[in-house]
Amino acid sequence: MEYFKQTLKVKRLGIDTYNESVIYIREDSYICQAEGFESQARIRIRFEDTCIIATLNIVKSNLLEPGEAGLSEHALMLLSSKEGDEIYLSHPEPLHSLSDVRGKIYGEEFSEASMAEIINDVVAGRYSDIHISSFLTACAGNRLNQQEIIGLTKAMIQVGARIAWSQQLVVDKHCVGGLPGNKTTLIVVPIVAAFGLTIPKTSSRAITSAAGTADAMETLAPVDLSFPKMQEVVERESGCIVWGGSVLLSPADDILISVERALDLDGEGQLVASVLSKKIAAGSNHVVIDVPVGPTAKVRSRDSADILKVYLEEVGKKLGIEVKVVYSDGLQPVGYGIGPALSARDVLAVLQGKKEAPQDLREHSLDLAGHVLEFSARVNPGEGKLLAKEILDSGKAWSKFQAICEAQGGMRELPKAPYMHTCVAKKEGVIKGIDNRRIARVGKLAGAPVAKAAGVDLHIKVNARVEKKQPLFTIHAESQGELEYALNFVEMDGNLIQIENEK
């Protein structure tokens, strides 16, 4: 049921409000007078057969002519409308699922049906960021029990695409994140695929980090493959490394994560549902999950890791996939390079068996690949890592990686940054710590991941002894401005790398 009042002509203002739809309306229109006295008033917009809900922003200038309504980029995309189209505005119906969120706040449990309705509403854009924030807050603090996490995971799978493979065993690996440079995927996938297991890996782009796995891979080959193209690559090479966003596996997750980041809130239930929904949607049934534990990693203590492990394994079991959780050392970045091209350089060094290859990246990749290989009936428990080492050292993984790159559209040359600055130790001593979050931020300020060559190249690792003025890391940038931007941050922030005098 609709009761229309106003028909307005779309004007594209070119404002990107990320995942939130915004409609801009002149203050002298009826709808502003009826709805506009409140923060975040919500308006229903219909264009042809599509309806969305948008947040109202009031225009008090001549940005719009009478009879025009501006739409944010997201709203235009959701409506598939363009400048000049006629849209119909009306009052949104009350959001029924919000009462389930209120119920949760007052101590009730989410049913599977209410989780499904909430996630449906989120994906349809019926929740504003304010509503999503309230939902996430109501779920955080260990307030979701296992049944509710299962409901959330199922709901997130249902709203996205889901891939089915002809192979019976489909494996995957995933890292819960938090460590710069942790690009084991680019080494694990070719090892596992070279052995013949099916590993259709979808990765994310950077959100707060300097480079997501997809960003690093993109410096070496195209990653924004359509779903049929991804299938073709996997059928031919047993594995792929593509950007998850282009195959639309978990649209709900992308939206929830963006608000979680703004809140800096990592609900355990949310994390479990996020990871498992993506793996199940990708058609995997056996997954190794890497949980780096360290003081500046995402998971900061063994206790938190233990809680997460139980949820991941138990919820996975209930949803029909086998999950093996592997803890790893989250004390410092993995490898030396932070940024798309710099971490890809580390990956190539490992795959090509170069002697300067970062040993921590190599070892960690072999560990994970070993666990993945052991999902195969052909591999005995405990023998996976040795097998992975043989595949890597024989050059088969490197050949497979090149073949995957070719299949994805052709291998690329790594770009190099024209601007660099090396930061040195202000005193002699021993490296006691490297702040994962801050060093990633330096890389980001230097332009990564958009500037592919930008980032940070570490010259030291924790426990190394350094002399005064010894190089600690080099900032790489594609412009002088970005280099300075990153340097400013380094100069302001004293605690990136902790050096303590030996006694």
Add this chain to the structure above:
Amino acid sequence: MEYFKQTLKVKRLGIDTYNESVIYIREDSYICQAEGFESQARIRIRFEDTCIIATLNIVKSNLLEPGEAGLSEHALMLLSSKEGDEIYLSHPEPLHSLSDVRGKIYGEEFSEASMAEIINDVVAGRYSDIHISSFLTACAGNRLNQQEIIGLTKAMIQVGARIAWSQQLVVDKHCVGGLPGNKTTLIVVPIVAAFGLTIPKTSSRAITSAAGTADAMETLAPVDLSFPKMQEVVERESGCIVWGGSVLLSPADDILISVERALDLDGEGQLVASVLSKKIAAGSNHVVIDVPVGPTAKVRSRDSADILKVYLEEVGKKLGIEVKVVYSDGLQPVGYGIGPALSARDVLAVLQGKKEAPQDLREHSLDLAGHVLEFSARVNPGEGKLLAKEILDSGKAWSKFQAICEAQGGMRELPKAPYMHTCVAKKEGVIKGIDNRRIARVGKLAGAPVAKAAGVDLHIKVNARVEKKQPLFTIHAESQGELEYALNFVEMDGNLIQIENEK
């Protein structure tokens, strides 16, 4: 500490985003590349000596020239800046108080200091709506204990202005809201002031209702008085009825309430802190609080009212003010008129002792005035209401009301609506219910409170017997468009007024 990167020239886009500051930046600027890959990225803006935090919206069109940054109206106001000014952008420092919100989510208690810091950050605009939503959600569901509510109340008082009066006894009345037409304030204040008690009443404008008390009063006299002018009125007439917003008594409350409305979440602790902080800031020490209880009122059950009563009285005591909670019948609107002028008309009828005056409004006002008068040592317990009746019936309250209007700037003629439509009963029967929220919405859609003459005039009350086609209510509007807008809603929504056949 600041590390600047970018200086941009302010452009006023004329976009009103309510309480949230938004900065619009071209996508090709450094700061977009460093910060803009996330929903709701936050940017620090400095202009001269003022710093604010704003949410980043990215501009992908020619809305801005290179070197320009757009600011939302709220951001311009906070910065006191105008088009052409140079602003400096930098990274906001991490919001320390957000970790206290996270702590609360994980089961910790808010300390008084953390409440103070959070409310400070909210008022300074350092919280985005997403953060405020998370804070409110973490507090709702009865999660604030008495100590935390005291902390929140104190914090809200500290960030606003606070009035001191020379009189020892300063009284006030407040209604927690939810009933259309409930304009007892305009009757209680002149009765109490005529008796000689000091009652410096500040009221709110409508948020979701069709008319706040300040809106109704404004049809009869100016309400946006400065603080010295308000003092002058109270010194001369013992009472006033002014808009709270103009005396800046509780800036935090205005911000929190706008997000609460969007969530449709009324946390008890939040409500108690909101009411008491405003009364204490206004310098009152004896307050009667009217809590209407009814199925479509704000407080829906006696149990909820009881919880609220204990909190209001106990927290009030701890903060040094005497609170008397009075329950009232929240079944239906009070009086007949809903909308600024229509409810003012009801008020005048009661003050002037007209026989068509709504008796429910008269009785309810006398009850409340009686309770307020009993704060005086000159009035014996139980005798307040009779005294109030004498003052009203003698015409002293009406004279006092006129005097207050004159003191506030001069009494006004009530406006009349040029467009009207009367809705009639579709069947005969007995009126079983009037939906407070929906009938208020009709008034709002008809243009109230901006269109002062607009609103709804009820012709019946609950339990009345009606014939088929008997008038139920008349919609008043200042334009044909608004009249139709409201009528559309009435036609769509069958349950505004429930009529049941008698058996």
